[in-house]
Amino acid sequence: MRIEYLLRMPYQIDLFAVFILLGIVQAVFLSFVFLSKENRQNHANFFQGLMLLSMAACILEIFLMYTGYIADCLFLVDFSEPFAFAIGPSFYLMIKSLINGSVSRKEKWLHYIFPIVYFFLLIPFLIQSEDYKYNSWVYAYHPGLPFRRVSIDYDPRWLWITDHHTIMSLFSLLIYFVLGVWEVIRAFRSRRESLLTPVHPVLRKLRAGVLQMTIATLIIYIVKYFNIDDTGDHLFAAYISFMIYLTSFRVVRGSGFFRQTTLVEPQKYKSSSLTSDTQKELLIKLDAIMTRDKPFLQPGFSLPDLAKLLNTTVHIVSQAINEGLGKSFFEMVAAYRIEEAKRLLKEQPNIKVEEIAEQVGYNSKSSFNTAFKKISGKTPSEWRSA
Incomplete structure (x- = not known):
């Protein structure tokens, strides 16, 4: 049949x-x-x-x-x-x-x-x-x-x-x-x-x-x-x-195939599949996590830790930060830490600078002072008294 x-x-x-x-x-x-x-x-x-x-x-x-x-x-x-x-x-x-x-x-x-x-x-x-x-x-x-x-x-x-x-x-x-x-x-x-x-x-x-x-x-x-x-x-x-x-x-x-490098171009990130739209999305998500969860307050916060939070690779996060923000991972973390320190210095005037440094992830007061002055142009004490 x-x-x-x-x-x-x-x-x-x-x-x-x-x-x-x-x-x-x-x-x-x-x-x-x-x-x-x-x-x-x-x-x-x-x-x-x-x-x-x-x-x-x-x-x-x-x-x-x-x-x-x-x-x-x-x-x-x-x-x-x-x-x-x-x-x-x-x-x-x-x-x-x-x-x-x-x-x-x-x-x-x-x-x-x-x-x-x-x-x-x-x-x-x-x-x-x-x-x-x-x-x-x-x-x-x-x-x-x-x-x-x-x-x-x-x-x-x-x-x-x-x-x-x-x-x-x-x-x-x-x-x-x-x-x-x-x-x-x-x-x-x-x-x-x-x-x-x-x-x-x-x-x-x-x-x-x-x-x-x-x-x-x-x-x-x-x-x-x-x-x-x-x-x-x-x-x-x-x-x-x-x-x-x-x-x-x-x-x-959105693939990286059409952005292949040539012999006369620098090699860094040329083979990456990270597109401009994806990079923007990743940086927005990064800022949301850093602002909301503040993982940078942990002294040992690292690039692999951030990549895990973003559900992506270390290479992709590094590229997004380097190209999108024009900073290294450590410079970015320092910027978030100092912004947090500025807030704490104003809101907690009776807390010592050393304690503020520890609260924002620095183990050393001297490292904190150096980073603070580099980013804000003032020492923590000068910022507090301004």
């Missing part, structure tokens, strides 16, 4: 199929880049990598269904359903990571628990015979064609959740989209920036991400509204592929 069907219904390879297939390849490749050992230290990269993998799984199944190649691998019918529930959480947690810097392990599990539970609920269907899955494919993509004879003792989708996957996945996507938009609005308000003309590069990135997801969500809802079956899935799969292409373009544009 399968051979007869293929003779009547050949593989469908058109522009949509090619466009989606290339999107799948790029999504898988990009996910490995985002989830590489060094890049996944940044939580936003980690969640974007998971989102790309989830998208790749979903549009892979759509590609197989649309082209008819699913007939050669019927065991993959509906395999991507749990991944559909992971797209929304990944999008939301990526946004939170871009705004807050990180996400707790508890919050990760909280948002990914449903896709995991859904996978186990789907197992009764996943273990069904190829004939049963063939019927599922025909029912969704080619209604009206004859089914194969299948006899089973129970309904593999006896739960309402698994029997109404499309409704549930659309609801999940909508909920997480709303949550993500709310987080972005709060971020814009806290920074007091306009949604139309954001200045901060992270806010620009957040706005672009929300815009893309808004369009994707609308397309999915429109396609599902006008296609009761899954016959129009290739339309939103093509748009998701387009989103993946845009991500590839941004990654390539």
